[in-house]
Amino acid sequence: MPTYIALTYTADVDWSSPEQADEMAEYREFGAAARAVIRGGSALYPTATATTVRVTGGRGGDVLTTDGPYAETKEALTGFYLLECADLDEAVATVAQLPAAWNGAVEVRPIIPV
Helix, strand or coil, X not given: CCEEEEEEEECCCCCCCHHHHHXXXXXXXXXXXXXXXXXXXXXXXXXXXXXXXXXXXXXXCEEEEEECCCCCCCCEEEEEEEEECCCHHHHHXXXXXXXXXXXXXXXXXXXXXX
8 A cells, every 4th residue: 555745834933832732633634534544654853953964065065054943834754654645635524634734735645565
């Protein structure tokens, strides 16, 4: 059965803060309802905690790090789920139940087995 990643893009908030408790409860409800296909996932801390890494000159080159996200946007990558679904249609039907799909966006991609 194929595996898909569902990348959630929402407002850039701290999901661990008490102000997000009600919405996090909705995500927990989704997790319980989709338990049969979820293989992993997590919320991410805000983009202010991100470090962007680039290597100049290719492999072995200088490593440059920058605080913060790669790009500034209205919606940020705020979490992900790994889903094992029969096909893309099942994956789409599953993520349509995610709160991120109601007030942001969810990008679904198949994963290449390695």
